[in-house]
Amino acid sequence: MTHSNLLVELFVEELPPKALQKLGDAFAGVLREQLATQGLCAADAPLTAYASPRRLAAHIGNVLHQAPDKAVSQKLMPVAVGLGSDGLPTPALLKKLAALGADASVVAGLKRVHDGKAELLFYESQARGATLAQGLQKALDEAIARLPIPKVMRYQLQDGWSSVNFVRPAHGLVALHGSAVVPVTVLGLAVGNSTHGHRFEAAVDPVVIHDADSYAAQLAEQGAVIASFAERRAEIARQLQAAADKIGGGVRPIADDALLDEVTALVERPNVLVCQFETEFLAVPQECLILTMKANQKYFPLLDASDKLTHQFLIVSNIRPQDASAVIQGNERVVRPRLADAKFFFDQDRKKTLQSRVAQLAKVVYHNQLGTQGERVERVRAIARAIAARLGGAQLAQQADQAALLAKTDLVTDMVGEFPELQGTMGRYYALNDGLDAAVADAIEDHYKPRFAGDALPRGTAGVVVALADKLETLVGMFGIGNLPTGDRDPFALRRHALGVIRMLVEKDLPLDLIQLVALAQDKFGDKLSGVDAIQGSLQLVDFIYDRLAGSLREQGYSAQEVDAVLALRPQRLALVQKQLAAVRAFSALPEAPALAAANKRITNILKKAEAVDAHVNPELLQEQAEQDLYAALQRFVPEADAQFAAGDYTASLQTLAVLRAPVDAFFDDVMVNAEQLDLRLNRQGLLKSLHDAMNRVADLSRLAA
Template sequence: MNKNLFVELFVEELPPKALKKLGEAFGVGIETALNRSGLIWESKVTTYASPRRLAVHFTDVRDIAPNIQISQKLMPVSVGLDANGAATPALLKKLASLGADESAVAGLKRVGEGKAETLMFDSVQPGVALAAGLQKALEDALAKLPIPKVMGYQLADGWSTVSFVRPAHKLIALHGAEIVDVGVLGLKSGRETLGHRFEAAQSVVTIRDADSYAEQLKSEGAVIASFAERRAEIVRQLAAAAAKVGGGVKAIEDEALLDEVTGLVERPNVVIGQFETEFLAVPQECLILTMKANQKYFPLLDANGKLTNQFLIVSNIAPADASAVIQGNERVVRPRLADAKFFFDQDRKKTLASRVEGLGKVVYHNKLGTQGERIERVRAIAKAIAAKLGVDAAAADTAAQLAKADLLTDMVGEFPELQGIMGGYYARHDGLGETIADAVEDHYKPRFAGDDLPRNEVGVVVALADKLETLVGLFGIGQLPTGDKDPFALRRHALGVIRMLIERDLPLDLNEILRLAFRQIDGIVQIGGDPEAHRSHTIFGADAELIPLLRGAEDSLRSFIYDRLAGSLREQGYSAQEVEAVLALRPQRLGDIAKRLAAVRAFAALPEAAALAAANKRVGNILKKIEGELPSSVTPALLAEEAEKALFAALGSIAPQANAAFDSGDYTASLQALAALRGPVDAFFDGVMVNAEEAALRANRQALLNQLYGLMNRVADLSKLSA
């Protein structure tokens, strides 16, 4: 008989950051096993997760699964039956292992022919009972939970030890109103759970049936069991509390913090706290981080995004008078803010420049030296890039030199997430000006997908240099990402380089800046073109034999960057064919990529596009088979056929127009000019034998095709558009 099923595992407080995933995995694990056993079919599944419980509800669960028809392959007929057709000992033994005897031999089926003929045994496997199926489902689900760290604990008998994320105390399993007899972690199923530690009307809540859990737990136990419902309630209360404060303030938006707080409370109650305004003299990033990371508070920002001296507390209790809760939290947060103020005041007693020397004692990588040595490489790359872009090289050098100095400050030592940000504040305090301060702060940007780029040109130069140094250094020593492992965030660094080159439309060739960076890692870089400014760095010490590896890593890094670019473009909505056509040419100016893609898309829409793409592919295949240097000069006197004369004339007419458009950056017009070639190209392949027996004639026709190929593939490799 079909009834709804409910399961709850009641435990001690679960890790709040992991609670959402634990709840989802608990439900999915049980659902998967019940589906496999045939106990559910298209059931609606509802999961619950609170700090002290994981639970799941299923609709339409059978008390016993349907029988399953099974057809099993036994053995070849020649092995299972003797010459008289009687069962051999081997067959009888096999049947016995399946719970059958000699009487089953007559019902065996034969499949196949000749030596491949095989005996098949058909049987009916009884459907699994709910208790047995749920028992296995629970065991499977618990074994597969994404538990951050397992702990062992003793059971009530004082002897047995089990392992789980937290000690488990109660288990509920109800099929309708009936208890399903199952057990895990030393617990036997029942119908009792515990409500809120402090606010429950009664500490023990006896669940009537599978469908009454959420309502009973809320009314009798003062617990919102649903993670999603509890989270939505917190969002609602945060907005209401911010509105109560008034003045257009709003709680800071942080999805991870919201999930974590949802995993900390069973009955949320948002209250408003405040701190002394004197703390607002500390950079707001410091105050926000300490309130969020240490206290799980939601800071309040004004309409201009500036931090106020009020914050929101998500409490797990709702007393009639919340003043004690508020005062307690205010008393706790005050020392945290005082620490931040102390760090800020202490750090400003030393300039960033005075800290640079100390970076020579901080190991960056055992094969790439110290942060001090790394900074020298970043400086050299930054100055070289600045010179190419016409950016203030002195400012770029200063910003690059100071970029990592805040790693040695007390504030960044306490809050590593603030590196760069604090460097910007301290640079302003040192009187270095907004340009350098912004560049120091922004040189980590973009830190993640969708993050802003550096605000000024100097910042872009230093950010490029920093990311390039990281990429070429780690590729040079063979520390490449593998699978989903990328401990040095090289994919993010590559995407950062790509975004800056494209979105700022920087006039830099990718190969050129990679060679520039690799030369610096290799130990030698020419700065500003001044022979007197050559600088040599020996960064490997005893590992100098690794230098040849650096030189061999450039191609790998270049391919890595183009792969990241291809993935990014596909995510932006470009087709795989469009992306492949453009990137097949390895365009060096990444700022041109969008225009090339637009041109390819417009060309592909032309009625002539398919035929020209196919012809282009054919031309490319012909040219690949030519040994030695490709002929490029066409001798008009050797053009014998009318079709090749017509193609030569068409090229002479269309090439100037297409090339002029290309040189002016109008890639769409350049490609569209090629449409006029369809007729001459089709006629050429219909009427001309390229590989003529006469060598001079053959070479002349190959040269004609080489010119055609070069003209057609300046913007993109059009053969990639061929189906």
């Protein structure tokens, strides 16, 4: 069968930039998948996705003109129903065959298959393969239906009556199999072989595509468009670096993949130009200037070798005029009021101290069930003081208390009102302006950290204390009123807060117990959280944190079995969990491990069925040699293992207990635990309880049993 490469392009109005790459990949991917399903191409056929502000396209290699015929076997009915006693077809069989486009002439060739209950008749035929026109029409309809469109538009077609739904109004459709146009239609568009290039700089319009393989080259040469998202992105990155290198002095464009992706989705013919602003604006915190340039103007600020903002920046223009001075001046003129606003906000905010803004927080509602930001601040202060008292002395408590008091005050400043992303950052600048201690200023900024996965933790201990207090207050409060995350919904970022608490406890190696932290945080809510619901919320929160910890540990490479064994004990010092996991992994590698894990599981089941077993053994009641030997082994090795556990050497502790395998095996071989005589039974259960307690201090070893 003949095959050629296929090109499909949908020409549309400007697509949403933040969704463009995903739309392009989905459009191309579904087209190939659907063609492959119909036998028109291989599932791994070469695929190139194209996505520019005004087009979605796909180039698929080795697409057949028509799919090969397929053998089809269709079950008809039981032989007893389809054939009479004389072997002739019944009316029921003839009717079924007619529905399939066959007649009585095929009866002799029907296949008979016994399914274990009855003999069945099967009709075997050849189904004609789909033509490319049929297959592509189906694939296009499916690709349009499955596009991950952020927000659908409804618009009217040119006939004035019909309307369709799509991400943006579509104005052109190209479908070329080699050089032949494939007759398909979608969104009310007639197919053709012509498209449009750049709005202003295309050499010809329309651009008539010769064949599928010339699409990208013709758009680049005649249409002044780089159709590939990846190629356009790489070209922008290259131009950005080249412009920075030309300036010299070690300057570099700010690294921001999200900004690069968005700008790539905004231009078809990128042209990087160098602009600048007045140096007086550099007196404003660079985070403010960088944010306004990136978020509002999509510019690339330039940083020097010390990561300080320079007065120059890069723009990515969509046109390439011979004289770019008008474009440069226009962008410089546009950015100047933005920077002036930032300077004005900064100057105005510094006229009032953070301390003077504390009272304003009492007028800001935090949550209708949990009060105002002012009330919240007092809770965070109380939690921070309690944590600081456990971690350090009076100085730490004073720093943490002051930082917690002022941490939210920048929310009522003009700068944060304009740029909410700068909360915390501006608080630090204003704290330093007020002459506060650097540790307090850093804690004000850092109490939001970690803001996202992989973000840095707070720099100083005061920052860690306030960050812990802030996150615990949010978690305990929201769980206490039943505001739990559900599915993809997590409006208060509780999953992120829980992971932040875990990371600080673990990575800062804090000697704090999780349940005690949750309890002290809940206590600071007073009557706002009380009763059964509040207690239930705390229990759910602890489970929630352990679930997040388990997921994090599995992502780090620990097996589900190892994680389950350690977390089953609900360890309170999260900082020690990885040491426990390392000990479990080392224990699992010992030859004695499988037998001891299985024995431990057996012991667990025995003790579950017994009533309140006490870990007490009367040596005089040990009658069998095997139970005497096990008791002697416990007396000899458990004190050593306990000492190693107390010293934090969990690996050595478990390895010391590994020598118990032989006496444990002998015990279960020779001793009847549930003896009829009550005192013997209780004594043997007490012996097993002593063994169970000794072996499960690091982890629940029964979870390691196969």
